[in-house]
Amino acid sequence: MIGLSARALVTAARRAGLAALALDLFADMDTLRLAAKSVTLRRGRGLTIEAADLLDQLARHIGPDTPVVLSSGFEHRPRLVERLASRFSLMGSDARTLRLLKQPRAFAELLAELDIPHPRLFEREAPAGVPALAKRVGGAGGQHIRPARRVSGRQRYLQERLPGRAVSALFLGDRRSARLIGFSEQWCDPAPGVPFRYGGAAGPIQLEPPMEHAIAAALERVTNAAGIAGLASADLIVDGSRWHLIEINPRPGASLDVFDHPPLPPLLRLHLEACAGHLPAPPAALPPPRAAGLLYAPVPFTLGAEPLPEWVADCPPQGAAFRAGDPVCTVFATGDSAGQARSAAQDRARALMSRLICADGAAG
Ligand SMILES: Nc1ncnc2c1ncn2[C@@H]1O[C@H](COP(=O)(O)OP(=O)(O)O)[C@@H](O)[C@H]1O
Numbered sequence: 001m002i003g004l005s006a007r008a009l010v011t012a013a014r015r016a017g018l019a020a021l022a023l024d025l026f027a028d029m030d031t032l033r034l035a036a037k038s039v040t041l042r043r044g045r046g047l048t049i050e051a052a053d054l055l056d057q058l059a060r061h062i063g064p065d066t067p068v069v070l071s072s073g074f075e076h077r078p079r080l081v082e083r084l085a086s087r088f089s090l091m092g093s094d095a096r097t098l099r100l101l102k103q104p105r106a107f108a109e110l111l112a113e114l115d116i117p118h119p120r121l122f123e124r125e126a127p128a129g130v131p132a133l134a135k136r137v138g139g140a141g142g143q144h145i146r147p148a149r150r151v152s153g154r155q156r157y158l159q160e161r162l163p164g165r166a167v168s169a170l171f172l173g174d175r176r177s178a179r180l181i182g183f184s185e186q187w188c189d190p191a192p193g194v195p196f197r198y199g200g201a202a203g204p205i206q207l208e209p210p211m212e213h214a215i216a217a218a219l220e221r222v223t224n225a226a227g228i229a230g231l232a233s234a235d236l237i238v239d240g241s242r243w244h245l246i247e248i249n250p251r252p253g254a255s256l257d258v259f260d261h262p263p264l265p266p267l268l269r270l271h272l273e274a275c276a277g278h279l280p281a282p283p284a285a286l287p288p289p290r291a292a293g294l295l296y297a298p299v300p301f302t303l304g305a306e307p308l309p310e311w312v313a314d315c316p317p318q319g320a321a322f323r324a325g326d327p328v329c330t331v332f333a334t335g336d337s338a339g340q341a342r343s344a345a346q347d348r349a350r351a352l353m354s355r356l357i358c359a360d361g362a363a364g
């Protein structure tokens with residue numbers, strides 16, 4: 001299980017009855033507890049995994065037949081994924097899929113060919129009167145997105161800004177066909193300079209049946225064209241009866257926290273089966289509403305000795321130091337609806353943050 005954070009994957013492995021080796025940058029307390037073994041990877045520039053260190057650690061800990069599952073941190077690194085696939089049993093989307101989905105221009109062309117609604121891309125400057133967003137190629141977590149009229153540089157691009165709410169579809173691919181699992185809604189947690197910073201996800205939610213069918217059909221086409229293998233999520237903007245596909249993350253991700261619960265079977269097992277070419281029957285029922293929100297440090301602080309509540313995941317060790325804007329942990333909540341679960345998670349996050357800062361102030 002490899003990712004910037006492997007916690008969600010390791011949790012899913014536990015639920016699937018698998019002993020997991022976790023390789024990530026954080027080695028959070030719950031990752032240590034849930035994994036058979038945890039390795040902290042060396043951090044490259046920014047929030048990236050250092051390729052040489054990863055390959056060394058894998059060679060040290062596993063053989064060529066151990067299934068390897070990737071989550072975040074590989075979207076913009078198809079060459080590293082190629083090297084991993086040549087030496088280990090990679091279970092998931094391959095480098096070709098990443099090149100098709102994670103290069104904005106190739107992706108927009110693919111969606112146009114497949115007749116899937118998507119936002120327009122603009123060269124250098126947005127036409128007068130059309131709102132637009134500047135994004136970074138390979139960016140994630142929303143922190144790279146800002147309103148803009150023009151962009152420069154190869155790593156940034158300009159995309160039409162669409163009205164509507166952010167929805168994500170969780171699905172499985174067997175490289176040819178797709179099986180939709182469910183929808184969740186995303187929210188942003190803006191801070192100065194980062195209006196689209198990822199806040200969290202809540203689900204399941206339901207869309208109008210014709211829209212769900214149209215989206216499922218679109219995922220079928222894009223899975224077949226790009227060869228998506230295993231769990232993946234598609235980010236959409238939904239506005240009334242209109243929808244647009246803005247991004248596909250062809251890997252297990254944050255939706256695991258929302259969907260990997262009974263009555264669904266363990267999703268990591270479905271992931272491995274889908275990679276082996278077997279898609280499950282459509283789910284007969286989805287889990288009850290649940291939300292997972294990311295908590296960011298509003299000011300610098302150090303984590304005290306008081307244990308974190310049991311509804312927190314990605315628990316950093318005692319004494320961990322955070323700068324303003326650093327992610328601290330993930331907060332879970334349930335509710336009668338996805339909206340209520342989201343409000344409950346946001347309330348918990350706010351209360352927890354003031355307690356942590358207050359405890360740090362009292363200690364310092
Ligand atoms: N074209 C767009 N129009 C309107 N909102 C957008 C658009 N693109 C992104 N967003 C907003 O930013 C969030 C993250 O966008 P996404 O493209 O998924 O970036 P990331 O790769 O960082 O997750 C979306 O959930 C949505 O709220």
Ligand SMILES: [Mg+2]
Pocket residue numbers: 141235247
């Ligand atoms: Mg996204």
